[in-house]
Amino acid sequence: MRARTAILCSVADQGVAALTNILVLVAAARLSTVADFARFSAVYLVFTVLLGVSGAYTGQPLVLRRGGGADTLGACRSAVVLTLGASAALGALLTAVCLFVPGDTARALLALGLVLPVVLGQDALRYAFSTLQRPQLALTSDLVRLGCVLGALAAQDYGAAPARLIAVWGLSALPALLLSAALLHRATAGAPLRLRPMLRRGHLGQRFTVEFGVGNATSQLSVLGLGAVGNPLLVGALRGATTLFGPLNVLYTSATSFGPPLLGRIDDERRRVRATAGLAAVLAATAALWAVALALLPDGAGRQLLGDTWPTAAALLPATGSQYAAMAVGTCGLLALRMLDPRTTLSIQVVFSLTAVALMAGGYALGGVPGAAWGLALGSLCKAAATWTRVARLRRRRSTAEALSADVLPAAP
Secondary structure, three states, rough: OHHHHHHHHHHHHHHHHHHHHHHHHHHHHHHOOOHHHHHHHHHHHHHHHHHHHHHHHHHHHOOOOOOHHHHHHHHHHHHHHHHHHHHHHHHHHHHHHOOOOOOHHHHHHHHHHHHHHHHHHHHHHHHHHOOOOOOOHHHHHHHHHHHHHHHHHOOOOOOOOOHHHHHHHHOOOHHHHHHHHHHHHHOOOOOOOOHHHOOOOOOOOHHHHHHHHHHHHHHHHHHHHHHHHEEEOOHHHHHHHHHHOOHHHHHHHHHHHHHHHHHOOOHHHHHHEEEEEHHHHHHHHHHHHHHHHHHOOHHHHHHHHHHHHHHHHHHHHHHHHHHHHHHHHHHHOOOHHHHHHHHHHHHHHHHHHHHHHHHHHHHHHHHHHHHHHHHHHHHHHHHHHHHHHHHHHHHHHHHHHHHHHHHHOOOOO
């Protein structure tokens, strides 16, 4: 497959996967009461964290492999098998614990435990197809899943329990999982299965998991925690608002995934940094325009999207739009740092992810749910400022080193 076609298929695959997640939340919002959607959102937030951990530990190291030899084929099989085994064990533990816990949320978590191997296994197969340079197979799998999940949720009645919606959503991914497993088996038949290297200390996925934990899971779990100890509607309100900005997540993911190879074609480092800054400006402007478009939606159209959750989500649009504009700048700042010195990103993720959590908690204490949303926006702004400050320092340091080298080296005869 040509490079341009492969990039288009990969971007389309990310778009379909993101669209599936968005439409699942939209369908759940329209099928549920406000309280039930808050419970569904809390459980779906748990799944989002587990999905990110799975992708960081097995998926991201996998896609860094090059070549199509036996080692790469075996790594693809091993990553999928490890994901299926680990998710089955975790799902069984979650199910066993929730059997003895009363309440609708516990029943929804029990349903999540039952379907966890299906949804995480299907996602692991997407990474395997990307590594094998067959993104069209990942796109096919996600299209099948999209069609199945929409059909399954469309058959549900209003007022369906969160546990039922979780079970229907998870089991609808089974056809895509079986199709992808058959395609992967055909592509990697005879390749060795090696799980031990992925369990050893020093596996690259361990570092990526730490970065994910401090960069993404921390804020999501803090929202879940505030909903548990404070107002449970906080989870549904913030989740509903961020759902509306789902298409921007596709843009940010595409920039992170395909930015380095494309920007790497620019020979001059200064021009690469300037191009990344230009990309940040474009993405931030896109986020601002998207927020304005959502704010101008009629109330009826908003309720068609999110049902009873729309009024609370609409009130958070200014804060969430500001957050996503700042996230655009921060994402491109991290992209520039990875091209300059990838070792510098972990410390920023740790410090400013914790800062965002503190600001969200402080905002909630001062202003309730809107205050929490503005706290997240301020945290994203601080992180963006820190990334570009680090980029400027690295650029000055390298410019000084290059100038000193030019002065020390003798002139050519």
